[in-house]
Amino acid sequence: MKALFTSLMFAIAGAAGFCQPVQSSCEAPDSIKTLYEFDAKVLAVREMQFYAPGVIEINQNRIDNFLKMLLAVYNATSLPARDSVVKCKPIHVFPEFDLKSINLGVNSAESWIANFLNGVSPTGNAQADELIDTYHLSPGTYLPSIGFLNVKSEFDLNMPALAAKFTQLPGVNYAEPNYTVSDGSNIVSAPTPIENYEFFYAYRWGDCPSGCLSQHTWHFSVNPIGCTVAFVESYGDPVDFPCELTNTSEAGLLQKFDVTAFTAGQVIQVILELKQHSVAELNLLDASGKLVKKKSVSVPAQTEYRTEFSVNGFPSGTYFLALHLRNGVFTRKIAVQH
Template sequence: MDFYTNQEMEELLEIEFKEYHFAPILAALQTVYLDSISTASSDIRKYNVHALCPEQLHKSLITVDTTSENFNSWKAYGFSDNLKLDLLIDEHKLQLDSLREEQYLIHTETGINQESLVRELVKFPFINKAQSVNCIGDGSQIEIVYFNPDFIQLIYSYGWGDCPSGCISRHYWELGIYGSGVIELISESGNELP
């Protein structure tokens, strides 16, 4: 629950940041800046795709018919002799990595919507199953609420307490970052920091 919906609203005149908060906040802002200039990230915002970890943007699993000439060509030479699949391979720089006899990990050079990719991959008759890779665990996250070239609004959350199973506690900072370099703390809420 947002702290401000549970308490009487009052104007904040001063917000104190402890020195040990600076590094995580700076890291969040640097991530947001890099995110704002990445072509792949603009597609993520455009299609409202969110991810909790980089693996979800770069990896998918497929189960294949290893007797297929198209698949064996892809595995050996990097192209499949299937025009539609070769366009996907070329566009997203799809790389195969063998896991087991019929199961392969697909890597993409840039972050893309892996859910959309796997929906396209299962249309090929020699790909029996495809799924995006999921992350295990939880932790600190950054969510872009609003973005334009002059202003980014984001929520940075810091999670702690048994995060491999899902963080028990979480603290939130909602920040506004202006093109001029000015950073505004819009609100702060959540559990008291450890």
């Protein structure tokens, strides 16, 4: 993880400064917060490995801060790339280890270990009893033939730090986090020298029990103080979205937004109708959410306005045409075939 953190810092240095932040919100209903609370805990634990590796309890302020930033990305609905990681490919963290258990190699002949296995409290070892009582620990799977013991907690904890405490106890041959087997989609974060945090949403697929064969990553820059989000870039293997990126409400200024025709696979025709005169920006994005072309048009009020958008020279595939108006961003899915 430290090597990954270091490589991310180099990537951030090269990518920062080339994206326009949008105002978002760091608040959400409890039903949405619940979706990202565990993600926030894992991100906080990862960060603790650098600034507080020996602390067992997860810093609640850090959890709250990460939750705010994850909600900021969730609420950044004006960024089509947000739909990529929230709606089309809902991405969450893939924890490196369980936050509620550790694995020990033990000698059951040690009296306190025998008492712990048999539910006797106190166990006779003051240091062990303090850990057991403080973190509500109980024995899980026990394999006496090899001296393997899984120890469970009622709380989410920084398990590398808890494991380190158990290595100091008599009768414990080794102690380590209960590491996760296989791999999967993930969210990785890293701070920058300024107040922003960089978030990398990685969608992974293809034989993930063996490590995942393919990956596509979306990079966002989040400011937790101002609650702003910028989409920086996306990269990796091509992805094919199973859903259409659309806003849930198109009320207000917009009356019509249609993509009606292709001209020999080179030009798309866009029809707009607005309640009031407005300048509109049309952004063409590829399947990853990356901006590939844009144009601005002045649309008169209450009139069916037509404009053409060239896709000449673009690879065949799925694209999204995002219409930016002062009351929101609206998208249409386009299949380009030459």
